[in-house]
Amino acid sequence: MKTTTTVIIGAGHAGMAMSRCLTDRSIDHVLLERGEVASSWRSRWDSLRLLTPNWQSRLPGHRYNGDDPDGFMTMPEVIRFISSYATAINAPVETNTTVTSVRASDGPGYTVLTTEGEWRCRSVVLANGACGVPDLPALAADLPHRVRSMAAADYRNPDDLEHGGVLVVGAAATGIQLADEIHRSGRPVTLAVGGHVRTPRTYRGMDIMWWLDAAGVLDERHDEVDDVTRVRGLPSFQLIGTPERANLDLNALQAIGVQIVGKLAALRDTGAGDATALFSGSLRNQCTLADLKLRRLLDTVDEWATAHGLDGEVDDPRRPEPTRVEDDPPLSLSLSSGAIKTLIWATGFRPDFSWLDVPVLDRKGLLQHDGGVTPSAGLYAMGMPFLRRRKSTLIDGAADDALELSAHLAAYLSHIPSRGLQDACKPQSGRLYP
Numbered sequence: 001m002k003t004t005t006t007v008i009i010g011a012g013h014a015g016m017a018m019s020r021c022l023t024d025r026s027i028d029h030v031l032l033e034r035g036e037v038a039s040s041w042r043s044r045w046d047s048l049r050l051l052t053p054n055w056q057s058r059l060p061g062h063r064y065n066g067d068d069p070d071g072f073m074t075m076p077e078v079i080r081f082i083s084s085y086a087t088a089i090n091a092p093v094e095t096n097t098t099v100t101s102v103r104a105s106d107g108p109g110y111t112v113l114t115t116e117g118e119w120r121c122r123s124v125v126l127a128n129g130a131c132g133v134p135d136l137p138a139l140a141a142d143l144p145h146r147v148r149s150m151a152a153a154d155y156r157n158p159d160d161l162e163h164g165g166v167l168v169v170g171a172a173a174t175g176i177q178l179a180d181e182i183h184r185s186g187r188p189v190t191l192a193v194g195g196h197v198r199t200p201r202t203y204r205g206m207d208i209m210w211w212l213d214a215a216g217v218l219d220e221r222h223d224e225v226d227d228v229t230r231v232r233g234l235p236s237f238q239l240i241g242t243p244e245r246a247n248l249d250l251n252a253l254q255a256i257g258v259q260i261v262g263k264l265a266a267l268r269d270t271g272a273g274d275a276t277a278l279f280s281g282s283l284r285n286q287c288t289l290a291d292l293k294l295r296r297l298l299d300t301v302d303e304w305a306t307a308h309g310l311d312g313e314v315d316d317p318r319r320p321e322p323t324r325v326e327d328d329p330p331l332s333l334s335l336s337s338g339a340i341k342t343l344i345w346a347t348g349f350r351p352d353f354s355w356l357d358v359p360v361l362d363r364k365g366l367l368q369h370d371g372g373v374t375p376s377a378g379l380y381a382m383g384m385p386f387l388r389r390r391k392s393t394l395i396d397g398a399a400d401d402a403l404e405l406s407a408h409l410a411a412y413l414s415h416i417p418s419r420g421l422q423d424a425c426k427p428q429s430g431r432l433y434p
Contacts, residue, residue, distance in 0.1 A: 001118045004030050005413065007110070008125040009102070011037045011093045013059060013082050014383030015127035017398035019091045020060040021406035027413065031091055031127075032114060034098040038082040040131055044075050046157045047181060049241035051173060052209050052394055059085055060399045070207065072241025103357040109378065110358075123378035123409055126367070130384050130393065132352025136345050142267040143343060144275045147335050152178060152346040158185035164341030165189070167277065167333065169264045171196045172235035175346035176248055180240070182344075183258050190333060190340070191253060193283060194263035198290040198323070199237040201247045203301060205315040208239075215304040217297075218391035219400075222371050225386075232385045235348070250287065250323050261330050262286070274336035281331060287323035294320065351384070372405050378412055380405050 006022060008015045011033035022029045033039060050057070055069040062085050064073075073081065086093060094116065101113040102124055112119040134151035143149045148162065152174050158181060168179045171193040183189040199208055212218045222228050240248040250260055262283035268276045302317055333340065353361060360367060360374045368374060371388045372381045382401060383393060391397035 001120055002030075003120045004028050005121060006030075006123045006125060006409065007032060007112050007119055007121045008127050009099050009112075010127035010129060010383070011086065011091070011095070012040055012127065012129060012383065013038070013085075013395045014129060014398045014402070015125070016082060016085055016089065016091055017059050017402035018125050018127055018382055018406060020062075020089045021402045022409075023089065024060075025406060025410050027406075027410060029092065030119070031093045032097045032099055032112070032119075033093055033095045036095050037086050037091075037093060038079045040129060041075055041078050041082065043153065045152075045155050045178070046075075048177070049074050050078060050395075051237065051239045051241050052396065053207050053241075056209055056213065056394070056396045057081060058396050058399060060402060062088060070245075071243060099355055101355050101357050104376065122413060123380070125380045125382055125405075125409070126353075126356070127382040128351070129382075130351050131349040133350060134345060135348045135350040137264075137347060139264070139267050140345060142269065142275065144335055146274075146338075147340055148342045150342060150344050152344055153349070155344060158182050158187065161185075161187065162341040163187065165339045167192065167335075167340050167343045168346055169343065170194070170235075170346035170348065171238070171250065172346065172348065173237060173239055174348075176238050176250070176253060177240050178344060178346055179253055179258050180248055180256070183253070183256060188257075188259070188339075190259040190261055191250075192261050192264040192277075192279060193250065193286060194280075195286060196235055196250075196290050197237050198249055198294045198320075199239055199297070200249075200294075200320050201239060201245050203298060204305070204317060207245065208237075211301045211304075213396075215301060217300065218389065218394070218397070220390045222386055222388055228386060231390075234385075247320070249320070251321060254324060259330070260325070261333070267335070270336060277333045277335055277340075279329075279331050279333070283329050284325045287325050291322050372401060373408060378409075380409060 005027050006029035008018055008029055008031045011031045015031050019031055049072040054064040054071050054073055057064040098115045099112060103111050105111050109122040110124050134153050140149060155178060165188040166182050167190045168175050169192045171191055179189045179191045201208060203211060225231050238249050240246060254260055262280035264277060265280045266278040268278055270276055298319060305311055305314060353367060358376050358379060360376050362368055367381055369381050385393050388401045388404060389397060392401055
């Protein structure tokens with residue numbers, strides 16, 4: 001049995017940020033990673049780039065220093081960025097080590113079982129992130145066998161697909177990017193659209209992430225929103241990172257010939273293993289709601305620009321066109337005619353805590369926590385949606401979250417009374433790291 005003070009599960013950017021903060025506090029620890037460093041970034045589709053500009057790739061004591069700050073890293077570049085950080089901070093990583101169980105010890109602390117042995121520790125940080133396994137709807141099991149069913153996590157490039165039509169389910173960042181790439185490969189694409197968050201790549205001459213960063217939108221905290229559970233479940237922005245800083249939304253997809261339909265509501269069995277896809281009639285309402293939220297977001301940007309005297313230094317406000325919706329979008333699509341060869345589920349992910357033997361999961365299997373602090377003393381989380389602030393899942397969000405949570409963890413280890421624990425985790429002002 002091996003011992004350490006803290007076990008960090010996951011060696012991606014969130015785990016690395018916490019490692020650096022624990023090292024700064026002289027807290028001994030180990031990172032356990034089932035694959036290689038930055039493992040989750042190694043299993044994305046070939047053409048994917050970060051949705052955040054390079055300048056926004058900031059970790060504790062480390063940031064992008066290349067010659068393309070306004071560009072967007074490819075996945076190999078992201079892997080190199082995180083791997084070089086691991087080397088720079090001398091992170092104590094054990095790779096190819098799968099955690100099979102985390103449970104409370106008889107005394108204070110936890111026992112962590114892995115494929116490479118057992119660890120005893122006083123605290124655990126769950127930094128394996130929110131993208132554990134694809135979150136497929138129950139109706140995925142009703143798809144006829146003649147149509148290939150594929151989670152977005154299994155997609156690499158259009159050459160992996162049969163020639164023929166593709167139905168993409170889900171219109172967040174992943175869904176719209178796959179619809180665009182696959183359609184451009186010569187395959188007809190239908191995109192099933194549910195709730196989504198529309199955002200332009202650039203606004204008033206600046207990248208939208210610059211505005212959200214400067215205006216403090218990304219720093220909004222989990223205890224400042226009315227319904228953090230709802231916010232944590234929101235889809236990702238409809239964005240794409242390209243050298244041209246192109247906008248990609250439902251209007252852009254329709255302009256190249258992608259068919260837009262409502263949310264996939266059901267798969268009706270028509271006999272002999274055949275089925276028809278049925279779509280919700282709420283497409284127009286979903287698009288109207290997304291347009292309304294977009295206007296509110298850009299209002300916030302405009303108000304901040306005016307308050308800070310930037311109106312004369314940036315472009316005039318020019319709002320994106322409202323989303324175009326057909327008068328009578330299709331409500332059904334035959335999956336029996338052979339026109340649709342592949343269905344791709346771009347319906348998001350959910351965390352995998354099947355190995356977590358500590359009673360901190362709710363009835364849906366989601367981790368219960370307050371800003372990354374779970375009900376089980378000494379058990380923390382990193383890299384979850386809106387963990388402590390709106391940017392928590394971004395590379396840029398890990399630094400601030402790690403600094404605050406490492407303070408809470410250090411206070412716990414030192415047996416500081418309850419009041420001290422709260423003080424140690426008060427909101428910080430300004431940038432936490434250069």
